[in-house]
Amino acid sequence: xxxxxxxxxxxxxxxxxxxxxxxxxxxxxxxxxxxxxxxxxxxxxxxxxxxxxxxxxxxxxxxxxxxxxxxxxxxxxxxxxxxxxxxxxxxxxxxxxxxxxxxxxxxxxxxxxxxxxxxxxxxxxxxxxxxxxxxxxxxxxxxxxxxxxxxxxxxxxxxxxxxxxxxxxxxxxxxxxxxxxxxxxxxxxxxxxxxxxxxxxxxxxxxxxxxxxxxxxxxxxxxxxxxxxxxxxxxxxxxxxxxxxxxxxxxxxxxxxxxxxxxxxxxxxxxxxxxxxxxxxxxxxxxxxxxxxxxxxxxxxxxxxxxxxxxxxxxxxxxxxxxxxxxxxxxxxxxxxxxxxxxxxxxxxxxxxxxxxxxxxxxxxxxxxxxxxxxxxxxxxx
Amino acid sequence: xxxxxxxxxxxxxxxxxxxxxxxxxxxxxxxxxxxxxxxxxxxxxxxxxxxxxxxxxxxxxxxxxxxxxxxxxxxxxxxxxxxxxxxxxxxxxxxxxxxxxxxxxxxxxxxxxxxxxxxxxxxxxxxxxxxxxxxxxxxxxxxxxxxxxxxxxxxxxxxxxxxxxxxxxxxxxxxxxxxxxxxxxxxxxxxxxxxxxxxxxxxxxxxxxxxxxxxxxxxxxxxxxxxxxxxxxxxxxxxxxxxxxxxxxxxxxxxxxxxxxxxxxxxxxxxxxxxxxxxxxxxxxxxxxxxxxxxxxxxxxxxxxxxxxxxxxxxxxxxxxxxxxxxxxxxxxxxxxxxxxxxxxxxxxxxxxxxxxxxxxxxxxxxxxxxxxxxxxxxxxx
Numbered sequence: 001x002x003x004x005x006x007x008x009x010x011x012x013x014x015x016x017x018x019x020x021x022x023x024x025x026x027x028x029x030x031x032x033x034x035x036x037x038x039x040x041x042x043x044x045x046x047x048x049x050x051x052x053x054x055x056x057x058x059x060x061x062x063x064x065x066x067x068x069x070x071x072x073x074x075x076x077x078x079x080x081x082x083x084x085x086x087x088x089x090x091x092x093x094x095x096x097x098x099x100x101x102x103x104x105x106x107x108x109x110x111x112x113x114x115x116x117x118x119x120x121x122x123x124x125x126x127x128x129x130x131x132x133x134x135x136x137x138x139x140x141x142x143x144x145x146x147x148x149x150x151x152x153x154x155x156x157x158x159x160x161x162x163x164x165x166x167x168x169x170x171x172x173x174x175x176x177x178x179x180x181x182x183x184x185x186x187x188x189x190x191x192x193x194x195x196x197x198x199x200x201x202x203x204x205x206x207x208x209x210x211x212x213x214x215x216x217x218x219x220x221x222x223x224x225x226x227x228x229x230x231x232x233x234x235x236x237x238x239x240x241x242x243x244x245x246x247x248x249x250x251x252x253x254x255x256x257x258x259x260x261x262x263x264x265x266x267x268x269x270x271x272x273x274x275x276x277x278x279x280x281x282x283x284x285x286x287x288x289x290x291x292x293x294x295x296x297x298x299x300x301x302x303x304x305x306x307x308x309x310x311x312x313x314x315x316x317x318x319x320x321x322x323x324x325x326x327x328x329x330x331x332x333x334x335x336x337x338x339x340x341x342x343x344x345x346x347x348x349x350x351x352x353x354x355x356x357x358x359x360x361x362x363x364x365x366x367x368x369x370x371x372x373x374x375x376x377x378x379x380x381x382x
Numbered sequence: 383x384x385x386x387x388x389x390x391x392x393x394x395x396x397x398x399x400x401x402x403x404x405x406x407x408x409x410x411x412x413x414x415x416x417x418x419x420x421x422x423x424x425x426x427x428x429x430x431x432x433x434x435x436x437x438x439x440x441x442x443x444x445x446x447x448x449x450x451x452x453x454x455x456x457x458x459x460x461x462x463x464x465x466x467x468x469x470x471x472x473x474x475x476x477x478x479x480x481x482x483x484x485x486x487x488x489x490x491x492x493x494x495x496x497x498x499x500x501x502x503x504x505x506x507x508x509x510x511x512x513x514x515x516x517x518x519x520x521x522x523x524x525x526x527x528x529x530x531x532x533x534x535x536x537x538x539x540x541x542x543x544x545x546x547x548x549x550x551x552x553x554x555x556x557x558x559x560x561x562x563x564x565x566x567x568x569x570x571x572x573x574x575x576x577x578x579x580x581x582x583x584x585x586x587x588x589x590x591x592x593x594x595x596x597x598x599x600x601x602x603x604x605x606x607x608x609x610x611x612x613x614x615x616x617x618x619x620x621x622x623x624x625x626x627x628x629x630x631x632x633x634x635x636x637x638x639x640x641x642x643x644x645x646x647x648x649x650x651x652x653x654x655x656x657x658x659x660x661x662x663x664x665x666x667x668x669x670x671x672x673x674x675x676x677x678x679x680x681x682x683x684x685x686x687x688x689x690x691x692x693x694x695x696x697x698x699x700x701x702x703x704x705x706x707x708x709x710x711x712x713x714x715x716x717x718x719x720x721x722x723x724x725x726x727x728x729x730x731x732x733x734x735x736x737x738x739x740x741x742x743x744x745x746x747x748x749x750x751x752x753x754x755x756x757x758x759x760x761x762x763x764x
Contacts, residue, residue: 046714050721052702075689075714082690083710091706307457308464320434324473328465332428332457339432339721 008188008223011147011196013255013276017365021247021274024364027255029095029147030194031087034062036255036276037360039267039353040097041284045070046080046090049284050343051350053092059319059347060354063095063148065279068140069104069132073125077143085145085192096146097279100137100179100200102153103228103259114154116174134178138197142182145192150226151179153200158233165204168229172202173216180220198224198257201246205230205238214249224255227275231260240269247274264293264356265380268373271360283353287345290334292321293352297380301345306331319351320344390570390605393529393578395637395658399747403629403656406746409637411477411529412576413469416444418637418658419742421649421735422479423666427452428462428472431666432725433732435474441701441729442736445477445530447661450522451486451514455507459525467527467574478528479661482519482561482582484535485610485641496536498556516560520579524564527574532608533561535582540615547586550611554584555598562602580606580639583628587612587620596631606637609657613642622651629656646675646738647762650755653742665735669727672716674703675734679762683727688713701733702726 010030017024025036041048041056043066048056056064071080080089087093105112105119112121118133137152152175154168176199183197199222203210217225227246230239243258250256255277258270262280270278283293290301294314299306309327317323321330321344333341356376363372392412399406407418423430423438425448430438438446453462462471469475487494487501494503500515519534534557536550558581565579581604585592599607609628612621625640632638637659640652644662652660665675672683676696681688691709699705703712703726715723738758745754 045718045720046711047720047722050725052722052725053706054702074718075710079690079710079714083692083708088708089711089714091702091711308461310465320436320473324435326465326470328457328461329428329471329473332461332471336427336456338427338429339724340429340434342721343432343434343725 008194008196010194011223013224013253015252019364019367019369020272021244022271022360022364022369023274023276024361025255025276027276029196031093031095031147032062034095034277035361037267037271037357038062038277039262039357040065040277040279041350042067042279042281043090044281045074046086048346048350049288050339050346053090055347056092056350057094059351060358061094061350063097063277064090064092065097065099066090066144066146067101067104068098068137068144069101069108071098071144072101072140073123073130077140081143081145081191085190087145087192095148097148098141098144098146098150099259100150100152101132101140102137103155105132106155106157114171116171118152134175135182138179138182142186142190142195145190146195147193148196148198148224149183149190150198151176151200151222153202153228155202155229155232156204160204162204162206162209165202165206165209168204169202169209169213169216172200172213173220176200176217176220180222196223198222198226198255200226200228200259202229203242203246205234205242207242207245210242210246211249214246218251222254224257225250226257226259228259230258236266240273243270243275244273262353264353265377267353267357268360268376271357272369272373283349284346287349288342290341290345292330292345293349295379301327301331301334303331313348314352317348317351317355319348321348390576390578392576393605395606395635397634401746401749401751402654403626404654404742404746404751405656405658406743407637407658409658411578413475413477413529414444416477416659417743419649419653419739420444420659421644421739422447422659422661423732424449424661424663425472426663427456428468430728430732431670432721432728435472437729438474438732439476441733442740443476443732445479445659446472446474447479447481448472448526448528449483449486450480450519450526451483451490453480453526454483454522455505455512459522463525463527463573467572469527469574477530479530480523480526480528480532481641482532482534483514483522484519485537487514488537488539496553498553500534516557517564520561520564524568524572524577527572528577529575530578530580530606531565531572532580533558533582533604535584535610537584537611537614538586542586544586544588544591547584547588547591547611551584551591551595551598554582554595555602558582558599558602562604578605580604580608580637582608582610582641584611585624585628587616587624589624589627592624592628593631596628600633604636606639607632608639608641610641612640618648622655625652625657626655644735646735647759649735649739650742650758653739654751654755665731666728669731670724672723672727674712674727675731677761683709683713683716685713695730696734699730699733699737701730703730
C-alpha cells in the first residue's frame with residue numbers, strides 16, 4: 001500500500017491495531033508523535049480559549065488546531081511568520097494543524113461569491129473585500145507554518161441540493177489539485193519546517209458523490225484524507241453511514257480526519273467507523289456557556305440544584321475543576337461570569353474527551369472497543 | 383511590648399529585620415507563614431480573576447484577599463459556609479484575609495445611609511435593601527472563615543470635610559469595639575478555624591484625627607492594625623506623610639496593613655514607611671485592560687508598535703507571558719480580547735509585584751533598602 005509519491009519527509013502514519021473498523025495508530029511528525037484516535041482542541045485565533053499551552057500538554061493534548069481564516073485576517077499570516085511562525089506564536093512546540101479557511105469563508109461570509117477561481121467575501125473584521133483561492137489558502141498556511149495543513153475545499157451548507165453538492169465535489173477536486181501544486185512548489189515546506197497536506201472528501205450525504213470525491217482525492221494521492229461537509233445539519237444516522245462508507249474506501253495506511261465532531265457519543269461512533277483524528281469547538285464552547293461533560297450527560301452548572309453541592313463535578317476525573325472545587329463553587333463562578341469558571345470547565349471538558357479517546361485507544365488495542373463504547377454511553381446516549 | 387490580651391491562638395507576628403522604618407517580618411497563621419512585606423492579590427468574588435490557585439501558589443502568593451460584601455451578596459456567606467468554608471470554596475489552603483465589606487458598601491452604594499447602628503444600602507446584585515452593621519460584618523466573616531478578618535469601619539470618600547472625617551473616626555472606634563465583642567463571643571473562631579481580627583485606623587489626611595484614631599484602636603488592643611481611608615484621591619505626598627506618621631505610632635510587634643495600594647512605586651514607598659502588608663486590584667485590573675508592569679513603566683500592549691515585536695515583555699521575568707510569548711503575540715491576544723491574553727498579563731503583573739516585594743524584603747534584611755528602591759524606580763517614577 002506504500003505510495004512513495006505521497007510520503008512527506010518527517011511524517012509517517014501507521015496503524016498499530018484494529019478492532020472491527022476502529023483503528024489505533026501513530027502519526028509521526030517532525031514535532032512529535034500523535035497517538036490516534038486523537039481529539040484536536042481548537043485554537044481559533046491561535047489560542048484554545050482560556051487554556052495555557054502547558055496546561056494542554058499536561059492534560060494530554062497531542063496536537064492543536066488553529067484557523068487560517070481568523071489568523072490571516074488578524075494579525076495576518078505574514079505577521080505570524082515574522083513573529084517566528086505559528087508554533088512560537090502560540091507558545092506550543094508540539095504538532096499543529098491549520099484548516100484552509102474554507103469553512104469559515106463559507107459559513108461566516110453570507111455574501112461569499114464562489115467560482116472556480118476561488119471565493120470572494122467580506123472580512124468579518126473590517127468589511128474589507130477578500131479573495132481566498134486554493135493558492136492563497138496554501139500560501140497562508142505556509143506562512144503560518146503548521147505541521148499539517150489542509151486543502152481548500154468547497155463545503156456546501158447543510159440542506160444544499162444534490163446539484164450544488166455535485167458542483168462542490170467537482171470544485172473540491174479541481175482546487176485540491178491546485179493546492180497540491182502550490183504545496184509541491186514549496187517542496188512541502190512552510191516557514192516553520194516540513195508540512196503534510198491533507199486532501200478533503202466532500203459529497204454531502206450522497207453515497208455516489210462521496211465515492212466520486214474519494215476517487216478524485218485518491219488520484220491526487222495525499223498522505224492523509226479528511227471527511228468534510230458533515231455535521232452541518234444532516235441526521236446523525238445518515239452522517240455515520242456516510243462516514244463508514246467513505247472511511248472504508250480510504251487507504252488503510254493513511255490517516256483519516258473527520259472535520260468537526262466533539263460530542264462524546266459522536267466521537268466514539270466515528271472512531272468505530274475507522275476515523276483517526278477529529279476536532280470541534282463543542283467542548284470548549286459548551287464550557288463557556290457553563291456546561292460540563294459528565295458520565296450522565298451534559299451538566300448545566302447554572303441549575304440552582306448545584307448551589308450548595310459539595311460534590312465534585314465528576315468523582316473520577318483528575319482535572320483541576322474536579323479535584324479542587326465543588327459543584328457549588330463552579331456554579332458560583334459560572335453565575336458570576338468569572339473567568340476561572342470557564343477556564344475550569346474548559347479544562348474539564350477537554351480532559352473528559354482526552355480520557356474518553358485514550359480509553360477508546362486502549363480498548364481497540366485490547367479488542368474490546370464495542371464493549372467500551374457501550375459502557376461509556378450506557379448512562380447517556382449523547 | 384507583648385500584650386497577652388490580643389494574642390490570638392495560632393497567629394504570631396515578628397519583625398526579623400528593619401532598615402530605617404522598613405521592616406522584614408513573618409506573620410504566622412494556622413495555615414502557614416507569610417513573609418512580609420507581602421502583597422495580597424485580590425479575589426473579589428472568591429477568585430483572583432483568571433488565575434488558578436495553584437498558579438498563584440507557584441508564583442509566590444502567600445495570602446489572598448476576598449471581599450465580604452460580594453460574597454455575602456453572592457452566593458451568600460451561609461452558602462460558602464455550607465460548602466465547607468472559604469478555603470475549600472476558593473480551592474486555596476493557604477492563608478486568606480477578608481475585608482469587612484465596609485469599603486464596598488460605601489463606594490458601591492451611592493444611596494448608602496449611615497448611622498451609629500450601621501449602613502443601609504441597596505445591593506448592586508438585585509436592588510434589595512441590606513443593612514451592614516459591625517456585628518453583621520464580623521458574622522459574615524466568621525461564616526466565610528478566612529484566617530484574618532477586618533473590623534467594620536467608616537471610610538469617608540476622598541474630599542470629605544474634616545467634620546465628616548472626625549465623625550468617621552468616632553464611628554470607626556465605636557464599631558471596632560462592637561466588632562471585637564462579636565469576635566470574642568465566638569472565641570475568635572469562624573467556621574473554618576481560628577481568626578485574627580485587625581483594627582482599622584481612619585482620619586483621612588488630618589494628622590490629629592489619625593492620632594486620635596490610632597489611640598482609640600490601641601486602647602481596643604488588636605493583634606494588627608490597618609491604615610484605611612487613604613488612596614481615595616488625596617495627593618500621594620500627603621498620603622505618604624500620613625502613612626509614615628501613623629505607622630510610627632503603631633506598636634512595633636503588630637502587623638501593619640495599608641489598604642489599597644498596588645502600583646510598584648507606591649508599594650516601595652509604603653514599605654519604606656513601615657507597612658507590612660497591602661492589597662489592590664490594580665495589577666490584575668490593569669492586566670485586563672491590556673497593560674503590563676515593566677521596569678520602564680506601564681506598557682500598553684494595544685500600541686501598534688508591539689505588533690511585530692519578537693521581544694519578551696520583560697527579559698528578566700520568569701512568568702509564562704515572558705518566557706513563552708512575544709510582545710507580538712501578547713498584543714494579538716489583547717486586541718482579539720482572548721482570555722489567554724488577560725490571563726498572561728495578570729500572571730505577569732502579579733509576578734512583577736511579588737518579585738519587587740521579595741526583592742524589597744531581601745534589601746531590608748541586607749540593610750540596603752533605600753538603594754534598592756532607588757534602583758527599582760530609576761527608569762520610571764511610577
